[in-house]
Amino acid sequence: MRVTHLSLTDFRNYANAEVGFFPGPNLIVGRNGQGKTNLVEALGFLSTLGSHRVSTDKAMIRSGQDAGIIRARLEYNGRDILAEVQLNRTGQNRAQVNRSVIKTRDLPRYFSSVVFAPEDLALVRGDPSGRRKFLDQLLVLRSPRLAAVLSDYDRVLKQRNTLLKSARASGVRGNQLSTLDIWDDRLVEFGSEIIDERAKLVQQLGEPLRAAYRAVVNEDHGPALMASLSILGADEDAELGVLPATVLPSAASVESSTNEIFRTALVGLRKRELERGITLAGPHRDDLVFMLNALPAKGYASHGESWSFALSLKLASAQLLRQESASGDPVLILDDVFAELDLQRRARLAAAIGSFEQVLITAAVLEDVPPALVAHTIHIHAGAVTDG
Ligand SMILES: Nc1ncnc2c1ncn2[C@@H]1O[C@H](COP(=O)(O)OP(=O)(O)O)[C@@H](O)[C@H]1O
Ligand SMILES: [Mg+2]
Numbered sequence: 001m002r003v004t005h006l007s008l009t010d011f012r013n014y015a016n017a018e019v020g021f022f023p024g025p026n027l028i029v030g031r032n033g034q035g036k037t038n039l040v041e042a043l044g045f046l047s048t049l050g051s052h053r054v055s056t057d058k059a060m061i062r063s064g065q066d067a068g069i070i071r072a073r074l075e076y077n078g079r080d081i082l083a084e085v086q087l088n089r090t091g092q093n094r095a096q097v098n099r100s101v102i103k104t105r106d107l108p109r110y111f112s113s114v115v116f117a118p119e120d121l122a123l124v125r126g127d128p129s130g131r132r133k134f135l136d137q138l139l140v141l142r143s144p145r146l147a148a149v150l151s152d153y154d155r156v157l158k159q160r161n162t163l164l165k166s167a168r169a170s171g172v173r174g175n176q177l178s179t180l181d182i183w184d185d186r187l188v189e190f191g192s193e194i195i196d197e198r199a200k201l202v203q204q205l206g207e208p209l210r211a212a213y214r215a216v217v218n219e220d221h222g223p224a225l226m227a228s229l230s231i232l233g234a235d236e237d238a239e240l241g242v243l244p245a246t247v248l249p250s251a252a253s254v255e256s257s258t259n260e261i262f263r264t265a266l267v268g269l270r271k272r273e274l275e276r277g278i279t280l281a282g283p284h285r286d287d288l289v290f291m292l293n294a295l296p297a298k299g300y301a302s303h304g305e306s307w308s309f310a311l312s313l314k315l316a317s318a319q320l321l322r323q324e325s326a327s328g329d330p331v332l333i334l335d336d337v338f339a340e341l342d343l344q345r346r347a348r349l350a351a352a353i354g355s356f357e358q359v360l361i362t363a364a365v366l367e368d369v370p371p372a373l374v375a376h377t378i379h380i381h382a383g384a385v386t387d388g
Helices: 036-048 104-109 118-125 128-142 146-170 174-217 258-276 303-324 343-353
Strands: 002-011 014-020 024-029 067-076 079-088 094-097 100-102 113-116 224-228 287-292 331-335 358-363 376-381 384-386
Touching (some): 002 036, 002 358, 014 036, 014 384, 036 079, 036 104, 036 128, 036 331, 036 358, 094 104, 100 104, 104 146, 113 303, 118 128, 128 146, 128 174, 128 287, 128 303, 146 174, 174 224, 174 258, 174 343, 287 303, 303 343
Parallel strands (some): 024 358, 113 331, 331 358
Antiparallel strands (some): 002 014, 002 067, 067 079, 079 094, 094 100, 376 384
16 A cells, blocks of 8 residues: 555644655655654554654644644555544544544554654563554554454453552452452453464564564574463563563463463452552563573663664564555555664665555665665655755
C-alpha cells in the first residue's frame, strides 16, 4: 500500500500542510526542529494510534488549538481510501474512513506502517512496557480484532486493581472475594488470548529476525526472542541482571493450557495481590527477552549491536506484515535513522528496504541517505512544506 497525500490541520507545529507522496522512496529533508518527525509521526499515528515519541495524544495538537486533524489518502488493491482522525483536547478522538465515522480503534485496519527511529533503541535497552507495546501494535496490525481483546483486558485489569485496592483499604470481606473471582474469570479469558497470540507472534518473528540481522550486520550473532511470562513466575520487579524465568513460546501449552496456568498463578498470588492492591500476573507484567550471542542483549550487547537488533526487529515485523497482507506492503517510515548508522549498515539497510512499495525517510543531512534511496524530495521549513 502507499500514501498518496497527507493533510494536516493544527497537528504539532503545522497549522495546515498538504503533502503529496510518490511510490518508492520519499525523502523528507530540513534542518532540525522544522517538523520532519512531526510529519511522519502523523502517519504513524493513523496506523498504530500511537506515537514513536514518548508523548500523549494531546501533545500532538498544535499548541493553543482544541483539535488537530490527520487526513491521509491511501491507495491499495486499486482502491483509494481516505482515512482521518481528529485529535481532541477534551473528549474522545474521532475517526472516519471515506467520510463515514468508524471506531477510532479500527483505524489500523486501513493503514499499515512500520516506523524505524532512534527511539527503537529503547526496545532493547528500555523497560518491558516498550516491548509489550511493540508486540501488541504488531498483533493489531496483523489481526485488527485483537484491538478489542487488548482494550477489554485493560478495562478488566483496571477494575480488578480497583477492587484489590479497596479490599486492601477496607480489610477483605467475603463478598469482595466473590466479586474478585468474577474479575479473575475475565482477566484469565482475555489475558490468555493475549499471551497465546503474543507467543505465536514471537515464534513467527524468529526466522525473519535472524534474516534481517544477517542482512543489516552481515554476521550471525544468533539473535533470538524469548517470552518471559509472569504467570510462570517471571517477576517484572526482579533485580536487573537476574535472568527471569523464561519459556519457549509454545512450552506453556505442552502440559496445560494458558488459562489453567494463569488461573493457578492467580490463586498462588492472591495473598500478595491483596497486600499490594495490584494484579501481579498477566500480559501486562510480561516481557520479551532479546538474546544475542546467547546473552540477553539488555545489559550485554554493545551500542551498535543493540541498534542492529532494534532495526532487525522492525525489519522482521515489516517482512511479516508484507508476507501476510492482502493490501500490499506496509509503508516503511525511517525517521532520522541513517544519521545513526555507519556507511556499511546504511547501504545494507537501504538494500533491505529497497523493494518495499513505499518508504518515507526523514533526514537533516541529505548526504546521510544512501544514494539508492534519494528520489522524490520534500523540503520542510518551520512547519511548512517548501519548494526547497
Ligand atoms: N503541539 C505542538 N504545537 C506546536 N509546536 C509543536 C508541538 N509539538 C512539537 N512542536 C514543535 O515541533 C518542532 C519539532 O518538530 P520535529 O518534527 O520534531 O523536528 P525535526 O524536523 O527535527 O524532526 C519543535 O519546534 C516543537 O516545538
Ligand atoms: Mg526529527
